[in-house]
Amino acid sequence: MAAELTAAQAALAQVATDPGAKKPDPIVVGSGITRTFGGLKAVDVEHIEIQRGVITALIGPNGAGKTTLFNLLTGFDEPNSGQWSFNGNALQSVSAYKVARLGMVRTFQLTKVLAKLTVIENMRLGATGQKGEKFWLAPFKWLWKGQEDEITSRADDLLARFKLDAKREDFAGSLSGGQRKLLEMARALMVDPELIMLDEPMAGVNPALKQSLLGHVQSLRDEGRTVLFVEHDMDMVRHISDWVIVMAQGQIVAEGTPQSVMADQRVIDAYLGAHHDTDLSELDEAALEAEVEAEIKEEQA
Amino acid sequence: MGDGTAIDVTLSDDSKKVDGQPAPIEGVTLTVTTDDGTEVGEDVTDAEGKASIPLPGGGTYTVTLDEDTLPEGIELDSKTRTELEVRVLISGSATIAAFPIGVQAADTTGFATKLIDSIVSGIKFGLIIALAALGLSLIFGATGLTNFAHGELITLGGVVTYWFNRDAGLPVILAGLAAVLVSALFGYAQDRVLWRPLRRRGTGLIAMMIVSIGFALFLRSIFQYTFGGSTQTYDQYVAQVRHSWGPIHLNDKEIAIIVISLVVITAVCIAMMKTRMGKAMRAVSDNPALSASSGMRVDSVIRNAWILGTALTGLSGVLLGLNSQVSFQNGGRMLLLVFAAVTLGGLGTIWGALLGSLVIGIIVEVGPTFGVPSSIKEVGALVVLILILLVRPQGILGRRERIG
Amino acid sequence: MDFLEILRTALQQALGPTAIVYVLAAIGINVHFGYTGLLNFGQSGFMAVGAYGLAVTVVILDGSFWLGVAVSFVAALALAIVLGLPTLRLRADYLAIVTIATSEALRLVFGSVEMKDTFGGSNGLTGYSKVYKDLNPYSDGIDLGFISYRRDDLWNITVGWSLVAICCLVVWALMRSPWGRVLRSIREDEDAVRSLGKNVFAYKMQALILGGMIGGLAGLFFALKQASVVPTDYNTNLTFLAYTALLVGGAARVLGPVVGGVILWFLLSGLGATFGQMTSGPDPILPTWLMDSSQSSLTRFIVTGLALMLLMIFRPQGIFGDRREIAIDGR
Structure with a gap:
């Protein structure tokens, strides 16, 4: 303590x-x-x-x-x-x-x-207020590309902190039980609660x-x-x-x-x-x- | 086919005149049989009240009018027969059968009478639905699967009865019993060959539902292939006179349908409450994992649910064929009603399935009394289905589920 | 048996207008089922309102052709909302139940005697496609040597494949975006998505509407290439065939429904032609007690039903798919 x-x-x-x-x-x-x-x-x-x-x-x-x-x-x-x-x-x-x-x-x-998404995609999903998640903006990549890059770098920082950076491109389904717990926690932090x-x-x-x-x-x-x-x-x-x-x-x-x-x-x-x-x-x-x-x-x- | 020889029938309503001529009656099914009972063909009257049934040649034929297909508000009066003997002597489409229809026109039948009639026939129809809904609920309770091939199991009962009756020459009662047995066997077989291996593989419910639509398409096409596209009837109890008990009018086969359904449903409910297997089935549907861990043989419970569920559904098809006709599309059309019934009552609950079925049966049959066009009376069930999902998605008797 | 003729028929059909109808319907189902995990078993209903939207506007209401096209889309959109509102908060089977029930109910309504004046009864409606026919720029059909298309079919396949291309482009652009990521996540576990602050209901509704409107477009194209809308065309078999097409090509891939639709229709047309030949003529190869010519056309549905079951069981990822990517095997 x-x-x-x-x-x-x-x-x-x-x-x-x-x-x-x-x-x-x-x-x-x-x-x-x-x-x-x-x-x-x-x-x-x-x-x-x-x-x-x-x-x-x-x-x-x-x-x-x-x-x-x-x-x-x-x-x-x-x-x-x-x-x-x-x-x-x-x-x-x-x-x-x-x-x-x-x-x-x-x-x-x-x-x-989300087992069939990669670890980094799991992380990106956590971010709130994404322009690219709006139906009318989604088809036009140039509108959300910048924000997506920001989100990705924040996600990468968190993955590094939780020692999951080596698994970045793996499907989340391939992680061990403990790694899943870590990923879930890290993903929750993407919401910035x-x-x-x-x-x-x-x-x-x-x-x-x-x-x-x-x-x-x-x-x-x-x-x-x-x-x-x-x-x-x-x-x-x-x-x-x-x-x-x-x-x-x-x-x-x-x-x-x-x-x-x-x-x-x-x-x-x-x-x-x-x-x-x-x-x-x-x-x-x-x-x-x-x-x-x-x-x-x-x-x- | 024949050489153009045909029986032409014109149906008209003498009590209702249009431009001075008797009004034609549309949508009535007429069946022609030879004197040894073999069916030659059938047709439905068109907008001018005309139907034409081709014949293989001269001879004596019986034309039978299917009373159930008469439009609302028209009934044969006591002087009219539903069967007419016709002697065809010459070739060519010259033979004309006329059914003089004595009619109780719509305005002479009081609203109350019509309402009572439609409620009674709604209860009868509701009980037919209930047998199939009970089958669906049993299977859903044991496996969690919403079986989209369930309608085809209804068709199975009717079609097999028809074969035993017309092709094997069994009386309808024996043929119906045999069809229920065949259904039970089919229930066992489909679990053994299809669903159990899928459970063993750990196939998910969504995937199983897709498998079930494939199975539905497969079965329906097989029925159409072997049974043909037309609508048929059993060779007994086709048209019967209605008896009256006060305001209630029923013919013998309708009474039989109501009694058989009630007895079977009661027996199943008692069995579910009292017997070991019934209790086990309910326990599995409440909590499969727990039941398995407490030593229950979940697989045998599921197998029994398939056997009993398919048999009940087959019986529903047998009675549906007796009530009206047999067609490869019978089940497809019933599926909407069965789904509406179980959703209304609460998916997977036995009492809910019964209650929902009666409500749906009555709504469907009473609808036309309040101006719902009778050719789309099933649509009322869909409206009820959507409304109940908006208001109380767990159904009348269902429980809210635990999440997480 | 004339194998070359069978092959020719199959190829002609596989690239022809009917295959396009199934491809479009399957693209819509791909948005629903493939990407979002929504079980829409009533795609034929969306197609029916698309077709009748045009036909009723032009024939009965005397509106213009383009107004009819607009009505088709609005009708599909409205149907998606009506079906989605009561069901999208509930377990997956409720949507399946309501969609299959609604598609059957719509077919009953469109074919009903009482509403013959609005929907044409069991004979359906014709006489709405003049504008579409007049737009045909071709003066003649096309002969590619082995297969050939008549003038109006050439126009149909030009329009049809263009629509397919546009739909694929839209689906591709949407599914690579964060919006598509939310859909794929919902397919896997909607509670997880909800816990991250996403309005799952709204996304499901958007997916239902998008896929439903593509279904409406399929119906619209069906009505145009057929020049008549008949209620019996819009039965559940249509939906089930489209599901099979999707699963053949692989769900959750942009080109899955296209490849699947073409392959499925090639096989089914080939099969139909084969059995057609075997049952036709005064002395058919197959005895009539075994199969007559009307039965031969049913073989395609029997085979499709079996194929759909077997695909879902043994190759849910489709013929070319990668099993790891497809989310529909496990639960």
Whole structure:
């Protein structure tokens, strides 16, 4: 951990470690967000605030509703109720692409690189405000050639930073799991987001790459962006996050600095204690199975 | 062909005069058979009410009028027969059969009567659609595939029944049963030969949909090749007199269609609820990956869905042929309605398919009562399809899907 | 059997007006399916409104020829919007369902007895192509030795191949641009594109309109070269043949539909001529119980259906394509 703290990190020291705690400078504020799937409440968040300029981790057992919350906040799913805002802009029923344009960009748990496009084309796609993406201008190359060159050089810089420059002309489908995660992150940066939301950035990444990925995530904060990530890898959570929000059964059950959360009895009960050594994927299936059975019963009734 | 000998029929409505002449009736199908029951040919009356059926030569023939093709508002009265015996003695197109049609003209039939009639016939048609829609839903639920060759599976039922009935000489009931069996076998075969290997290869759904349009083109052309381009009927139950129960008028075959569909649909629904295989099918359609991981034999579930789905769809074709006629295009025309029905109810849900089918059946049949031209009454189903997608794309009974 | 005659017919047809109709239809489907991943199973519907747009304007409404041409394009554009609005936010099969249903419904409407005064019923409409015929600059047909075209067919293929060239140029210019990149990305994973701030719905709509209008152009050309529009010409077989042409030549390549259309029509015409010869005459080579002359014309559809299935299964990239580039194999 860096010795000197930014103002944003320092401010967190004053925040109460209660679920839904108010932050001094929140970038995202939401309340009353619920989403049900066939009678099962996947998300039921009373209040949530994300501090600007720091790395916030969202943890919790599988099925806790973390990814669903991600989907809701970014407009990829519609909640049953609730309101939330980003930088003061209300985001209820704002479509996903507009959320991204506002500066809130997410990645996916199962990476969504465009396998049949080359790495550099994947990157170029990320840039916003492209003249050449307008139907009427697109056929005339001289109108967008200049901008395309700018975009390409920015993309090349990012590829170099993420050590993907050697793969520039390869099809993205040929990359390894870890490289795909890197490419997705780099592509998200092409949008130049204020808040970047990473859904399990460490899943399926080989250990050798993990350390450099951690460095990349920290570098995002260091260049002034806010990071929110979902993660199971407790090492990662402990090492790089400034703040941790714990979810279980759709609700936020605890919040705090990594040290205080790991010591919190509620967290140990809800998450670490009970299933500390169990394989999380088994839990997931059990939960899903229960869900399916519940639905079948419901239909029969 | 013959030597120009033909039976010429002029159909006209005595109760409605145009310029002092009886008004011609257009679009009615007339079939000519020999006295041993072999069909000689058929024709549809033109704008002047005229039809001409060529004959191989002299002899005694029966001209049959297909009551279902009569325009809305025209019915044969009790004095009129739908069959007429004609003796052709001389060659040349001189033999004329006249159907004096006693008519209940449109204005003597009350709106309420017409409405009730069309609702009843809509329910009957809806049940025929429901069998095919149930088949489509079962297959969709198990495989996720929207099968664009589904219409051809409807055609299969009608065409095979026709062959067993006319060529093999089986009574229609036995021929229909045989056709359902053939359909079930065909369902097994197409999964075994086509779809299962594709699943094994990991072929994607989009690619499978393209394969299914190729399959549709292939099957439809095979039917046209072997069955021919014309429209045919089974040799029994072609024209029947309607009985009345209060405001409801149905003939025997219509009652049979309604009863058979209801019994089969109920049986399938009970089986889906109560039996192991039914529960397994529903579990697979809810979550294939989970079902596989919990030890279910997904492949056998999918195979059964193909067998049962194709058999139900074949039955739909058998009944459609009984209700009206058999043609290689039967399925193509039904496809629109079946798709509208399952989308309306919610793709992949069984109750949704049933509800959607009844709604579509009734909309299609009731439409003409409210002034929809009867030759394009199917278009109403399309309008409903587009509207429901705009308002509630998951259908009446469908659930919103989880993303990501 | 006269093999030279079969070869001549096949070649003549492969470069002739009918092949051009399929090529144009397939270029439109290429924009939809090849580049964007949209399943339009109702290209025949776009073609029908293109053809009827001209015919109805000129014959029924007494409008000018050029107004009719404009109406054709507007009709195709309107159809694309009507089909796209309810379906483009939904899973891919909904567009397929609605397009195939609409194309069939349109055919029913155009052929209906009740609307005979507007659309000409099952006989269709004629008598709208005088302006087009009068524009013909050729005084005579052309004889290339092995194949020859009559005067009006020469004019048809001149116009037709010019239209093909223009469409290919437009598709090429668009698909190399960032706009084309967005389409290809949508074909792969539209959620990824959405997460990067692109209005996926708008791009899909633009693609649907562009491909649909090229389909309308195909219908317009069909109407001009045929000099009559008949509803039964616009059945789903037309769409399916165009898909086969596209897959033969290779989807998502500018010249794929052109190469595919020519090859497909060469093979189908050759096949038709072969079976035609084998079933004609007083003592046909094939016994009539096996195949008569009306059945011989069906062989092309049977073969096309099979070809479409086999291509999609074994060579989705087309005859010349590179499997790595085509996105339609995996999911």
